[in-house]
Amino acid sequence: MDDHSRPKRNRPPSMYDVARLAGVSQTTVSFVVNNVTSAAISQETRDRVWAAIHALGWRPNAMARSLRTRHSQTLGLISDEVVTSPYAVRMILGAQEAAWSGQQMLLVVNTSGQRDIEQTALQFMLERRVEGLMYAAMYHHEVTPPPELKLVPVVLVNCFVADRSLPAIIPDEVQGGYTATAALIRRGHRRIAFINEIIPMPALFGRLEGYRQALADHGLPFDPSLVRSCHSNAHDAFAAALSLLERDDRPTALFCFNDKMAMGAYDAIKRLGLRIPQDVAVIGFDNLELIAAQLYPPLTTVELPHYEMGRRAVELLQNLPAGESLPPMQHYLPCPLIERESI
Amino acid sequence: MDDHSRPKRNRPPSMYDVARLAGVSQTTVSFVVNNVTSAAISQETRDRVWAAIHALGWRPNAMARSLRTRHSQTLGLISDEVVTSPYAVRMILGAQEAAWSGQQMLLVVNTSGQRDIEQTALQFMLERRVEGLMYAAMYHHEVTPPPELKLVPVVLVNCFVADRSLPAIIPDEVQGGYTATAALIRRGHRRIAFINEIIPMPALFGRLEGYRQALADHGLPFDPSLVRSCHSNAHDAFAAALSLLERDDRPTALFCFNDKMAMGAYDAIKRLGLRIPQDVAVIGFDNLELIAAQLYPPLTTVELPHYEMGRRAVELLQNLPAGESLPPMQHYLPCPLIERESI
DNA sequence: CTTTAAGACTAAAACGAATTACTAATTCGA
DNA sequence: TCGAATTAGTAATTCGTTTTAGTCTTAAAG
Missing domain, CATH: 3.40.50.2300 (Response regulator)
Incomplete structure (x- = not known):
């Protein structure tokens, strides 16, 4: 065979490598992997493709996929101090678990309240084309987030803006x-x-x-x-x-x-x-x-329903019709009584 | 002008859009943005390009960039309970801040100790082509992480494997x-x-x-x-x-x-x-x-030097020559005395 | 025996950058 | 005044997928 048929060494296998091994086209591999029903692929061929996938240890390249589909499958969480504070780690957990069940990853950045970090964090997230953003505060208070925040669906968590023009999830x-x-x-x-x-x-x-x-x-x-x-x-x-x-x-x-x-x-x-x-x-x-x-x-x-706030925030972002942004509703979450022995 | 010259509506501008507005080629835009010194671009042109960038509000698409450069600029952290535990939120913070200063983002997943979540989390991270992985435990103990972990540079944090065959950062x-x-x-x-x-x-x-x-x-x-x-x-x-x-x-x-x-x-x-x-x-x-x-x-x-462990872990991963993995060293970090008033 | 319709695939064009290999116009040196 | 070097840029390819629009067989229908 000629030059281009040799495997490109020391990089993870691509669909082309799988296709070559299975003796099919790359398109077919894609159809098999994604279980595309509109394409008719015989069971035999499917088996061959899967065998090749396992043999090579192929796994999809999320970057390529996201580029093509224009979906990053990523949500961003920008917090002032939430991560450090034991008060609110549950918020991250709630957000992460909700994101997770929607096959999304959570990008977390803690700004330590510094404006410049906040700015670059936001840029980073926008560059990564997050599909939604959460802007969270350590304790329930008013905030003035950077305006670029509105370039993407956003929800405030445990904080709010003065004119209530952004959706927020806050404790009651x-x-x-x-x-x-x-x-x-x-x-x-x-x-x-x-x-x-x-x-x-x-x-x-x-x-x-x-x-x-x-x-x-x-x-x-x-x-x-x-x-x-x-x-x-x-x-x-x-x-x-x-x-x-x-x-x-x-x-x-x-x-x-x-x-x-x-x-x-x-x-x-x-x-x-x-x-x-x-x-x-x-x-x-x-x-x-x-x-x-x-x-x-x-x-x-x-x-303080931190876990719940994180979860709800993600859910709001996930159930959003493509291209739209959330209505500026203020969601008040109840604070439940935790009974122990002091009363 | 003909059809293809109209801007593709309702999607973020690309370098092509910038190029068209500035009256240059996409290549030139790329050279200007990345400050490529090997290319000779006049100051005049540079200014025009930057003006177009600001006019359109262009910002790089990290997915496209990563696909081409084969660098995801991402590190992963898989933890059992670290995130929830106030014990160790500082570990995340340390890791995140170090990643940050290296222009990388941190992908965090908490597995709640469940093996299946751990597995899919790992797959997710591998699909996103993380450049390094941290596997962290809530409290210092022995672990048996999934074998795929070794497909990418990895360091254990606050835990270790029985045969010490993986690098680990643990408290002394x-x-x-x-x-x-x-x-x-x-x-x-x-x-x-x-x-x-x-x-x-x-x-x-x-x-x-x-x-x-x-x-x-x-x-x-x-x-x-x-x-x-x-x-x-x-x-x-x-x-x-x-x-x-x-x-x-x-x-x-x-x-x-x-x-x-x-x-x-x-x-x-x-x-x-x-x-x-x-x-x-x-x-x-x-x-x-x-x-x-x-x-x-x-x-x-x-x-317990959680912040430091997180930071060190990221630094180890960052200073790694491309393609290599870390030597299985066990790094013992000192536990400093915090003096208050009880002794 | 010819047309139509499945059935089983494949070629090629995106996606948005980075990068390599040019081209065209000047300027310089001898 | 001619070729080399420099300056200023561009065309085309590539990264690894998804997706649209075909192509080529074979079988069924008329």
């Missing part, structure tokens, strides 16, 4: 606050303190509103002196809890803005020789397994 | 145990208890060996009764700590297998009315910010 903070408070009320508590975050953010306002709504709905008065604000760490929450519990009419339950603060509250309660939940009930927020499950007694808390 | 458990123990000895402690993990794993043996070496090096006797084993959770560690501290000759320092267990130890110490670190010093392992920084007093601990 009000419902979360309501759920936590109502759970305590259901256990018979009437004096429920709330140790809230002090830095203004949607979670602060939302959970407070939920707290007030739950009280109102159950005919309980709202007592502003039962609401304390401090930075969301165990140490400051320790002090806040202490001051609340040293009052004569001490509350019988503590609703903490998050699990870290609940950790501080636990310390304060134990320090005062009180028992959880007999003397004081505690409920947290976030459901950080690491803390909530390790505390004694295990902490009842409200979960 | 012995050094970690030594570091923790030596830190306590340096603070004057002589009776140092060790609350160890009970399920056999490299960390258990390594840290114990480090503990013994440190004692020996400082002329201290090894007292088996000061070593307790239990499951690595706060609750069991609480009990273990309590039993150690209720002895007449109670130890003055507790080395805990990990931070979760240190959390239980804290509870035990506080329950007995003892102070940290004045009455009992505590040192942990893992450096889970979430726990270590929130505990009171903040926990001194030894860090």
Whole structure:
């Protein structure tokens, strides 16, 4: 044979190599591999092709395929800190598993909040022709993403833009606050303190509103002196809890803005020789397994639905008619109650 | 003009579109974009080309480029549970940032330990022609990865194969145990208890060996009764700590297998009315910010170098001469001491 | 015996870049 | 003033697929 028939050495086999070995055309190999029904290929030939494929260890070249089909089978996730934060790794997981079941891969870039990284990350993803983009934030807040984001279907996760002009998936903070408070009320508590975050953010306002709504709905008065604000760490929450519990009419339950603060509250309660939940009930927020499950007694808390947000985001992008972009809907996901033993 | 000169609607512009607008050939556009020095293109023409690029909003198609250059600019990371575990999200971060600085993207798939997912994930990555693969485990242990892994340069992260035939990046458990123990000895402690993990794993043996070496090096006797084993959770560690501290000759320092267990130890110490670190010093392992920084007093601990492992893994893959695979070296990374206030 | 219709394939043209091998017009040196 | 060198660029091929539009047999129908 002449020159061109020798196998091109040291590169993965292509359909041509398979075709040559099977004694058919490359087109036929393609038809066999993709099970194209409109093409009539005899069973015999199919078998020969598959045999050749296995013999050579051929596997499709996704780049070539994507180039031709104009489908990259890829979604992108740009996050500020999500990946590092144990708060939200579940979001990545949810997104990845959903992408996975749609035969897509997830491209993840963490920007550490740096604008320039964000920009180049976005360029990278656009160059790779991602079929959809998620722009995610570590904690629920307002963002101003780069405008190029709109070149491709996009959904915000755990964040939103001021004018709500982009679709977003965010936790229902009000419902979360309501759920936590109502759970305590259901256990018979009437004096429920709330140790809230002090830095203004949607979670602060939302959970407070939920707290007030739950009280109102159950005919309980709202007592502003039962609401304390401090930075969301165990140490400051320790002090806040202490001051609340040293009052004569001490509350019988503590609703903490998050699990870290609940950790501080636990310390304060134990320090005062009180028992959880007999003397004081505690409920947290976030459901950080690491803390909530390790505390004694295990902490009842409200979960931020990170996994669900990641999953939903991908699903929205996947069910999109080709070429269109998502309507700017704001999807509020419920924060479920995770019952353990602290209330 | 005839038919083929009209722009192909509703798809991103290609180099041909740019070329047409700038009045040059596609080749010239390519030369300008890639700054090919061997080609002589006048400054005037370069400017025209760039102007056209900006006018059209052209950006390279990574799939086409990769197909031609046979470089996917992509690395893959297959992990069992790493992504979900707050233990090791830093590994992903380290890998991603290193990949990033090498102009590569990271493809991450979490298998949840399921063999079939692992298999398809691997196929996916091979189809995408990743230039290197990382196979990572949630906790340091022996693995048996699928054989196809060897079709591409690969490095194990936080795990190893029985015959050490694959390169691996793993934490130096012995050094970690030594570091923790030596830190306590340096603070004057002589009776140092060790609350160890009970399920056999490299960390258990390594840290114990480090503990013994440190004692020996400082002329201290090894007292088996000061070593307790239990499951690595706060609750069991609480009990273990309590039993150690209720002895007449109670130890003055507790080395805990990990931070979760240190959390239980804290509870035990506080329950007995003892102070940290004045009455009992505590040192942990893992450096889970979430726990270590929130505990009171903040926990001194030894860090598992997850970020560093991720980074190193990518660097090894990047510095590989084309076509070769990594020598099966086992890279032991040191576990640094993170000083806070508990010793 | 000729036409039609399956049946079983194949040739060739995309997809969007990178790259090699030219061409045409100047400029330079002797 | 002639050939060589330089400058400025282009045509054509390639990467590995998918897909459209055929081609060539053979069998059935009329």
